[in-house]
Amino acid sequence: MGESIHEVDARGLGCPLPLLKAKKGLNGLPAGGLLRVLSTDAGSARDFRVFCEQSGDVLLESTEADGAYAFLIRKRSS
Numbered sequence: 001m002g003e004s005i006h007e008v009d010a011r012g013l014g015c016p017l018p019l020l021k022a023k024k025g026l027n028g029l030p031a032g033g034l035l036r037v038l039s040t041d042a043g044s045a046r047d048f049r050v051f052c053e054q055s056g057d058v059l060l061e062s063t064e065a066d067g068a069y070a071f072l073i074r075k076r077s078s
Helices: 017-027 044-055
Strands: 005-010 034-039 058-065 068-074
Touching: 005 017, 017 034, 017 044, 017 068, 034 044, 044 058, 044 068
Parallel strands: 005 034
Antiparallel strands: 034 068, 058 068
8 A cells, every 4th residue: 555645726826836835735734744735836847846956855746737736755864
């Protein structure tokens, strides 16, 4: 059985709201938890990459299709 993934739908929201909703979602997860964020903000790919570099969380996946972005983040262990 696969790991549970918490999902945050931030489609239709402009910067910085997708990132703020992701931070809130991560705060509610245990260490090592998974969060998928859906966004339509064109700057979100860069924003989530930089956020994970700075926070210590791991960006496992970043995809884009037809102006929709999806990010899979693993919350840092400590």
